[in-house]
Amino acid sequence: MHNVGRELLAGVTLLAIAVPVNIGYSQIAGLPATAGLYALIVPAAIWALLVSSRQLVASPDAAASALVASSLGGLAVAGGKDYATLALAQAIIGGVMFFACAFFKLGFLANFLSKPILTGFVGGLALDILLDQVAKMLGVKIHSGEEFLVKLGELFTGLPTVNPWSVLISVSSIAIILLGRRWLARVPWALVVLVLWTILDVSAGLENQGVAVLGTIQAGPPKLTWPIIDWSMWLALIPSAAALTVVAMGEGLLVSRAYGAKRDYPVNLNRDLFAFGAANVAAGASGAFTMGSSTSRTAAMDQAGSRTQVPALVTAVITLLLVIFGTGLLEHIPSPVIGAIITVAVVPLLGFGEFAALWRLRKFEFAVAAVCFLTSLLLGPIQGILIAFVLALVNLAKSAADPAVDVLNAQGVPQGSILPVQERGEVTAPGILVIRFAARVFFANASAFKDAVEGAVLAAAPAEVRHVVIDCEAIGDIDVTGADAVAATKQWVLERGLSFGYCRVRPDLARVLSEFGLDAGSTIYGTTRDAIARLSAADAAQGGGAQP
Template sequence: MPRRLTATLRGWFPRPFAGLTKRNLLREAGAGVTLLAIAVPLNIGYAQIVGLPPTVGLYALVLPLIVWALTVSSRQLVASPDAAAAALVATSIGGLAIAGTADYLSLVLAQTVLCGALFLVAAVFRLGFLADFLSKPILVGLLAGLALDILVGQVAKMLGISVPPGGEFFEKLLALVTGLGAANVWSAMIAAGCLVVLLLGRRLAPAVPWALVVLVLATLATTLGGLEARGVATLGPVEGGLPELHWPVVAWTDWAAVLPSAIALFLVGAGEGLLVSRAYADKRGYRVDANRDLFAFGLANVASGATGSFAMGSSTARTAALDQAGSRTQFPAVIAAVGATLLLVFGTGLLEHVPGPAIGAVLAVAVLPLLGIGDFAELWRRDRAEFAIAGVCFGVTVVFGSIVGIGIAFVLALVNLARRAASPDIDVLSLDEYGASSAEGLPLGRTTAPGIVVVRLAAPLFFANGTVFQDTVQRTVEAAEPPVRHVVFDMEAVSDVDITGAEAFARLRSWLLEHDIDVSYSRMRHETRERMQHLGLLHGEAVHHSNREALAALGARPNPRPNPGPNPGDPNP
């Protein structure tokens, strides 16, 4: 194994539970109980969204949580299945196998392991930046589409209406609308009561695990009132016992079939997880390593797939709840894992009579923030183009599903990136100013001094803007009076040059020389100079340390102006 990789991996296994002391041990243990109380009902609900038994959701609280706590750099980020991951799994695997069958479970496990492998590869090759490729408008639209799909299913569960598991959004919506006449009144009453308690309780006492409270109360009401006999659906017998280690055995074609959805899970999980990890590290004053967090996500997902559960992402809500409880370490994850183990061994009988409408209410409240109504309103106020991107992602996800939504999101991200990169700031510097002055709105033929143009591209020179830069400089030179005889390229902001950009620059340089215009450079980075020499763009032209030096060499002098005194931070003294 290469020495660098060995050192990298050694850095990803630090002393666990950083920040844990004797003084905060009791508080951290209490936060672990809180985490367990929040996680049990939600994980059971997410397992039902996926189309798997309740115990599958509980399995994610055992080995994956322990692996996560021992390897992650963040002291607070909580790893868990979440609503977005559950919806992605359900919609992607639902088209490949029938929910609840052995083949369906095998595909879910294969998808989870493959997702974990993608996290590990991204960590080893330091590809965390890929997660940032999904901008906020794209994530807002994508998650809102997934949330709406979940809500339709949960509203049906709250009303006691049967909808096709794993079906398309409009198929579920049609089943919900046509089944309204057969809705169960008792189910609706339980769901309404749970919603009132959840929404009011979260506002009045957010530290209380209201999801657990409503499940306990609803279970008591269902059992004491004999509501199962009146048509209220319950979980039924829940299989107990610890998860067993096994590897998903599927055909190679099935591995290929789940790859696109595994990539989608990786991107959404990494994008949200790294953002939340960084936000809490900044808030609480400690450092995190994004690539080590990716490594922890990878190990947690592999452990989840190998113990019979589904994809692990990050939970913003659970992280916020533990932060509010005063937790500053990963020790609560271990406490929650121990509690989940005890529940699986001794307490699954307690889950048998939990009513489905109550679970639907818990999940509906949990996914409601994913609709992003406030985010859509903010995008509308601040940037209509970004709002349109979010709207397209939302519509595509609802109509065509999560995988197509992710694909369209990437296309939109590329289009948005290309649109911005293709319109870089190209500045013509004034003779009497240190900084740049944008040429936009100024006469096209503006020059720095008679016969001299100092031009600066405020971006790397690459395929998206090379031709734009070439055309802009040519038009500026052609329109100048008197004719331009010297062009100085200020290279301060050009951090890289690719092949296509180099070809455009070579054409521009040839055009300038054909018109008897000399070329020189100023403020060129050492790396950029080596890159341009490698690409054959430098042919002995002068390279000056500053624009003033370049202008002095050409016989130009700045206009006199009041001297404010020396500025040590001035990049061009």
């Protein structure tokens, strides 16, 4: 019973966090407030019933909301009926893509979105969102569908129209949320400021002082529907739906896996992809918009002691009652309050700490994050996600093209990388050189394999090398280009009167060597010590002569 009570209380906490934030996200996306609220009902309930993760919270998030706005802005007018219909269709297309990813077991693709890529991509979107919220908090009108630099110009030119009441509401709301979290972290301070300023608006008539409010919200439960649009529009939505799917998959699966490991329960990433698909189709069929996951709400539920999806179901039930009976309570919410709540939620997504750590630890990965940041901010999220994938592949190729290459000692332990070996001329044992190449041999590092082996042999020439053995412990596979490089290296070694062999070869790699004919005329040894013992014995039997 104690656990049930804890889960129900966590559901109330989730509701207090989700309602004001989802209203803000729907505004970012250019959709009515009900779109954000409806996302908490049918889609969230279906997600809770299907997902393997016990804690991951599904919801539209800030990055997805900005991506929805930027991708649909050129196809329809934000706030219009056609725009909302496109948002529904976009969610359904994303759901189908998630189903496909689950069917083909593509959960591993989430690994391609590294931390630097996600940091830069989400940071760029967060800054774009923040600009809209700053304008809202100042009471300055800008066109949210415009490019970042255009909106920045509109904000500066609109500064003479700043509304003092809007500034007061915003600053006080941010102060209350931040200070309240420090003193009483369990209190839903976002809901507190929302209720407080709504009451003041109703009692003091802040709208008469030029303060914008949420306005009329259509009452009623979500209705099952299906977007009716031309096939050309369905096709036009595919790129943005794909980008949304990739971002949600990258962040959601990583968080799901992290909390599963933290709380010691199994997760099935492909089942989670299926749950994402079902939630997004449900969103498109019930008046919501694209569903992703919320890292901040997942963390909040973890801190509240929740270890199940019960809070999502509690939130769905209470939100349903709210949209049926309580929308009148939401109409007088001042827009600056929503701006303040979203600002507090979005600022951590800018990733200042992550950028500083990347600069300190890995300059190349900092550059990757910076490029993703600027691309998503200045060119748009679709271009940003494409650049992110290209950079992921470049980063992967860069790492694979320059693997560690070591000369082993008699115990099979690396003595050092090839460069110092070339300077010192080390060998494994008298007349024997065992070289470990720490990667699969493929087109990106084939030349590196050849250069490393030849360099080690030439550097060790004064030691009268008679045998070259490739340690294959870290070689998982060899492609056609890699096989050509190994064959050319083997030929180069044999032409110098040296023997060429392999050690620590796994059965699957042995089959690859056989398929390419790379084992012909070469001996495959068990271990480094086995190779040294057999080759030394053969040299002794031949009076120290070279092995052909």
